[in-house]
Amino acid sequence: MYLKKIKIPYHVQQYEALSRRLTPVVPRTDAESRFKKGMAGYRGERSLDYLLSALPDKEFFIIHNLRLSNGSRYFQIDFLILCPRFFLILEVKNIMGTLIFDTELSQLIRELDQTTDVFDDPISQAENLNVQLIEWLDVHGGSPALPVADRVVIASPARLQVTDLKDLRIKKIVRKSNLTRELMNLNRQCFKKSLDIGSVEKMARTLLLQHQPRIIDLFSFSSVRRSDIIRGVQCPDCGFFPMKRENGIWHCTSCGHVSKTAHIAAFRDYFLIFGPVITNRQCRDFLILESAVIAKKLLQTVSLHYRGEKRTRIYYLSFQLLIDKSSDEREAPWDENPVQQQITDRKPRGPKNV
Numbered sequence: 001m002y003l004k005k006i007k008i009p010y011h012v013q014q015y016e017a018l019s020r021r022l023t024p025v026v027p028r029t030d031a032e033s034r035f036k037k038g039m040a041g042y043r044g045e046r047s048l049d050y051l052l053s054a055l056p057d058k059e060f061f062i063i064h065n066l067r068l069s070n071g072s073r074y075f076q077i078d079f080l081i082l083c084p085r086f087f088l089i090l091e092v093k094n095i096m097g098t099l100i101f102d103t104e105l106s107q108l109i110r111e112l113d114q115t116t117d118v119f120d121d122p123i124s125q126a127e128n129l130n131v132q133l134i135e136w137l138d139v140h141g142g143s144p145a146l147p148v149a150d151r152v153v154i155a156s157p158a159r160l161q162v163t164d165l166k167d168l169r170i171k172k173i174v175r176k177s178n179l180t181r182e183l184m185n186l187n188r189q190c191f192k193k194s195l196d197i198g199s200v201e202k203m204a205r206t207l208l209l210q211h212q213p214r215i216i217d218l219f220s221f222s223s224v225r226r227s228d229i230i231r232g233v234q235c236p237d238c239g240f241f242p243m244k245r246e247n248g249i250w251h252c253t254s255c256g257h258v259s260k261t262a263h264i265a266a267f268r269d270y271f272l273i274f275g276p277v278i279t280n281r282q283c284r285d286f287l288i289l290e291s292a293v294i295a296k297k298l299l300q301t302v303s304l305h306y307r308g309e310k311r312t313r314i315y316y317l318s319f320q321l322l323i324d325k326s327s328d329e330r331e332a333p334w335d336e337n338p339v340q341q342q343i344t345d346r347k348p349r350g351p352k353n354v
């Protein structure tokens with residue numbers, strides 16, 4: 001069973017919001033290419049869902065996109081599968097073209113449309129994750145005394161080549177269609193020790209509690225300034241900025257589309273770009289609204305709590321409320337219920353120019 005479902009990682013959503021809202025004078029290629037790369041990875045992982053969800057619920061615990069800290073460094077695992085006989089790290093690659101695994105030089109070469117790209121060797125990546133996970137387990141609650149295996153799963157229909165057929169490490173490369181068989185093989189090989197299922201679940205939940213989603217400070221990763229962000233509610237039909245609010249409804253002056261809820265996506269973009277803290281004035285500035293009363297009404301529908309009174313009041317947007325009605329599964333930056341304190345302790349990071 002999934003302990004953490006497959007969702008679009010939080011930082012990928014941040015790149016998406018940024019590439020949607022950069023003013024035309026700012027080159028958007030960096031944010032856009034990071035978003036596209038992130039989504040390609042997510043789609044590759046998503047494509048394993050039907051295989052992983054078919055695993056017996058009472059035997060396998062699955063955590064998608066687990067990011068842990070080893071002191072000063074973070075490491076991120078695409079999938080961690082825990083069962084009574086072994087732990088398994090899956091490093092998923094969703095790359096098209098011809099993939100040449102050069103294990104001697106630790107590189108992955110991709111040929112596509114007469115161009116050649118070189119990537120880090122995913123086998124070494126998966127092995128490094130293995131080392132880091134074992135280190136982490138040693139520090140937090142003790143080693144499980146179970147084998148920790150790692151595999152590279154090719155989710156795309158890429159053509160595969162290897163430079164050294166004798167290198168046994170290439171056996172770690174698994175095509176998506178062979179993943180279930182590989183799991184069964186591991187189950188047969190790792191027979192020497194086994195934990196009771198309760199201990200496995202406890203270990204999985206300990207790992208999950210320490211998960212820290214990647215949150216990017218978009219204003220420090222590039223030369224983007226706060227004033228480069230396009231304000232206003234975007235038309236969900238034609239993409240035009242900004243929609244105008246009249247009689248409780250958002251109107252698009254470009255295509256004529258009307259919407260009652262178009263501000264929700266704008267609040268979500270605000271959250272992803274600036275963080276959860278927002279004042280009435282910042283809300284009016286971002287949504288291009290004149291009425292403080294309407295801004296207050298809208299803020300109350302997308303916030304779980306606030307601090308302060310009247311003009312100094314600060315609202316804390318709820319990511320959960322903002323994604324509840326979206327069609328894709330999206331990762332939230334934190335669990336809003338049990339760790340409310342995390343939210344209230346964050347410093348306001350709204351635009352400076354309002």
Ligand SMILES: [Zn+2]
Pocket residue numbers: 235236237238239240252253254255256257
């Ligand atoms: Zn429109």
